[in-house]
Amino acid sequence: MTESVSAYMTRLGQAARAASRVLARTSTGQKNLALSAIADALGEDREALVAANAEDVVAATAAGLEPALLDRLTLTPARIDAMINGLKQVAALPDPVGAVRDLSARPSGIQIGKMRVPLGVIGIIYESRPNVTIDAASLCLKSGNATILRGGSEAIRSNRAIAACIQKGLAKVGLPAAAVQVVETTDRAAVGALITMPEFVDVIVPRGGKNLIERISNDARVPVIKHLDGICHVYVDEAADLAKAESIAFNAKCYRYGICGAMETLLVDAKVAETFLPAMARRFEEKGVELRGCERTRDLIQALPATEADWSTEYLAPILSIRIVEGLDEAIEHINHYGSHHTDAIVTENLGRSRRFLAEVDSSSVMVNAPTCFADGFEYGLGAEIGISTDKLHARGPVGLEGLTSEKYVVFGDGHVRS
């Protein structure tokens, strides 16, 4: 391109800001029509999508991209169908925008309430999966936000082809082209520009590895919805139903090792450890999960010694650290100290301790008698998620449509004045 990257990004930003004003007043019906029209375009242009993606795959293979990332990059017919279904699902979700709550009268005569509104312009920075382009665009569009999407350079041809379908859909229903923009340059300076334009971009959602997210958070001058570690715990209380505890802990670890909601540390109350741990350990061993235990754990079962570093490690692998604790206080203390404020669970039949666990564990999701792997936007009924936030302000946990909005005060008077 002839213009500089920064001039290009400024142009995208200005166009996104203008489009966000239009989206803020677009009806739910029209947004849903746009989502359907984009789904139709993906169906019609299936061959072009596959062809563009094949070029990306060839180039990435030649460049030596590792197999796991190559797999993520590849658009199969099933993945295109999943994108189309995803669009239809988002169209079917209730629109959060415009809802007014707590509208009530004040002694002065005015009425006050809170109205849910779009954030404005959302920048998404992600790596190889081209399907994120559709997931993110659909959630942002439905919540009335303009989007600037910056995918990985290895997926640029796929993303351009998907962007063409999005443009077709937007044009069909008369929405501005800048409602969804895909950054067309692979120049890294584009990311630097995107995260430092608070006048045009209201929030950044980075999706990718911890390094990417930390780098973006450090450099951004725009708020970032972050997802860092998922160091998740299951605590087996003295009043646990041990059969439930075993299936919950097993599922929390083994449902899928690589997800952020996977359990990394199992905490067991000393009062039930001797009864609980041997059978539990056998199940993990049969599954090939490596166990690393505290000293007291290793008195009861075979396990490697856990080091201090283990308590704060997100394995994302068939490895589990196990620690025996003296009751609820020590469990909560451990979780708040070593955990990542993501998702933590207690297994207990005791009401009082379950209530304390919910109130005192400082994590975005706290669970009673359920495995941590349930931490997921689809499982939570959000329809889809743009990410899982480990921040404390604004959205915590899986971020769906509501997390892409905020609330403003609305005030109604009839000529009332302040005296």
Added chain:
Amino acid sequence: MTESVSAYMTRLGQAARAASRVLARTSTGQKNLALSAIADALGEDREALVAANAEDVVAATAAGLEPALLDRLTLTPARIDAMINGLKQVAALPDPVGAVRDLSARPSGIQIGKMRVPLGVIGIIYESRPNVTIDAASLCLKSGNATILRGGSEAIRSNRAIAACIQKGLAKVGLPAAAVQVVETTDRAAVGALITMPEFVDVIVPRGGKNLIERISNDARVPVIKHLDGICHVYVDEAADLAKAESIAFNAKCYRYGICGAMETLLVDAKVAETFLPAMARRFEEKGVELRGCERTRDLIQALPATEADWSTEYLAPILSIRIVEGLDEAIEHINHYGSHHTDAIVTENLGRSRRFLAEVDSSSVMVNAPTCFADGFEYGLGAEIGISTDKLHARGPVGLEGLTSEKYVVFGDGHVRS
């Protein structure tokens, strides 16, 4: 002190984090008892407070503090009563912590809801008013947060005396002393430390001039709830009741010139300008408000010429800029472009345009037929406010107890697993 400022602040931070765990599980009743006990202590130690404050005032007078700031610094008996009443009012407010909303069952069998929880540790940085110490401490305590308060060095003796009363109250009900900590050093490095300890501090609320807030925002590594400009508009629509418009615009400007909700620019639809502006201008002139108008305004009334800079100036003074616009679109465009996303109002009897104004003006408070000076935590029924946020994420507008909390997901199962 013998320890370094950074070691001192780390110690405060660690103690605050530990206290925040206790506060997270403290009952509403006990928090209210603490607020009452602090109120009692202020009443009992009235003389010590006045004496400590008198020393601050003498020192500040000698140091040449300007009269407006000296006035803010002074603790009169009426101001001590106001602090005591404020504590009682906060005690009477409903406790937001622990409320669970939208608890509902999912197809998997688990139940999901959102629970309101404290943010954790809140750092407050403010200037000369010692009453902020009580306002901020009471709101943070009621919402279950630990607080670190850093007041202005000119109020250090007053703040220490107030802190002693807070400590008495906390001790009386058995809450940890570190629930509310006043920074005892006037070293500026303490602020630098406070805003760069994300492990101990969850959010910073700076209260003061724009320069202070911008400096803190730029240097902070902790989220900051910001209040920048209040460039507020009243738009008089073609369907306005012009009598209401006149009293609303007059009140919005003249209720108090120095508050952030004061109107700085009046926008008038060209269709009613000729009828509306001459009488309106006479009222402002009688009150001594300087008018600065666009060219078309100056064809109708006497006013100085408004420059481009006027549209983005927060006067906080008896000065008003006036612009004639061609209808709602131009008004919204002007507000979103030149305003500060604080508080803006439309005067109209037309339902459709009032709805568009509410949806499309991108400000933390949007009003219909009410003056912008209503933007205030007390007027909104929050009981008190810790500040007014011009951010878009998390809390927007006046920030009360709810803005000092966030929501986490709570999940209930009965041994359900993910399949």
